[in-house]
Amino acid sequence: MPLNERDRIEILMMIGVGDRMRTQQEVCRLFHEMHPDREPVSQSTVSRIERKYRELGHVRDAPRQGRPKINENVQQDVILSALENPHCTVRQVSRDLNIGKSSVSNIFKKVKYHPYRVRLIHELAEDDFDRRTEFCEYMMDHNNQNNGFIANILFSDEATFFLNGHVNRQNTRYWSQENPHWMQEYHTQHPQKVNVWAGINFKFHQPPLARYVNEELYAGVICIWHQASNCAPLEYLYKSSRSRVGSGKCATTQGRHYPTL
Structure with missing residues (x-):
């Protein structure tokens, strides 16, 4: 089980200060005695918590970076690509704009664009x-x-x-917010x-x-x-x-x- 911020502070208090400091092995044993129902901590975990406190002055989790948000300019470029060429594919837009295919799909979904398939007629x-x-x-x-x-x-x-x-209906599409009722005489x-x-x-x-x-x-x-x-x-x-x-x-x-x- 991962340790939360309160657990890390408790381990720091067990380590002690000055002449009253415990070894990492003693801290692990004491933590297990106080929390017998939890998974024992290792000496490397105690060492990492102590080093983080000495270097940063706290034991909080670092802020998560996450995936970068797509800015408005990129979204506009994706939409313009679909307007200029409604038959473009997600792969083509991804390659032309140098962004991920999932990002292109998410942008199309956000603006309610749907890849309508061609309807073959006689x-x-x-x-x-x-x-x-x-x-x-x-x-x-x-x-x-x-x-x-x-x-x-x-x-x-x-x-x-x-x-x-x-x-081939599987390789033809028309990106639009409304159904264009796209038809093609194919034979x-x-x-x-x-x-x-x-x-x-x-x-x-x-x-x-x-x-x-x-x-x-x-x-x-x-x-x-x-x-x-x-x-x-x-x-x-x-x-x-x-x-x-x-x-x-x-x-x-x-x-x-x-x-x-």
Whole structure:
């Protein structure tokens, strides 16, 4: 147990003055007799307390230095770095201003700056907005006519993997006090890609596909699903989703074959 200031003064009194001084060994034994429930002090501790009193005239603890406070100029430099380049990283600011990364993070936190991540979105054509409204009106109309219509919808999702470079959301940020709703178009719907696709609806799920997805394969997946579940008429699907399905011609039971999945 560390000694407080009162313990050190008590040890000095045990040492004594003039002809009534005790040896360090005697002081250690006397301190232990007076405080049997505490950890015994060593002779080196007694010697250090006595030397400190002779040199400084007291046995108080030295004031703690602590970590130096960051001045206002440094804080302003950090904030200006974020304003001039909102995409900067903590490491870059730390290196440019020659201060610790934790200090940079603390300053950003103090001024309520947050590293917002980029949101990746698909490219939208000019007529996509009208087609989206048309599709919503169609779905609402059919759902009013048939309450079970929504249960026949296949909800699908896909992950795209590129062989060339693409946006890495983990390495992109935007420092700001408010969400800038930063978005970036990172690829189009053209079939120059490798997709992993999966779909699920009320009745069954379509296992994931991990291969090159082109117009023919995508159309085949939709046609197979249409046979397994009663859903929206394919005629409307081809009309409203022509750009995704491709040419709009899909294999049916009238003598054509589905693409090999």
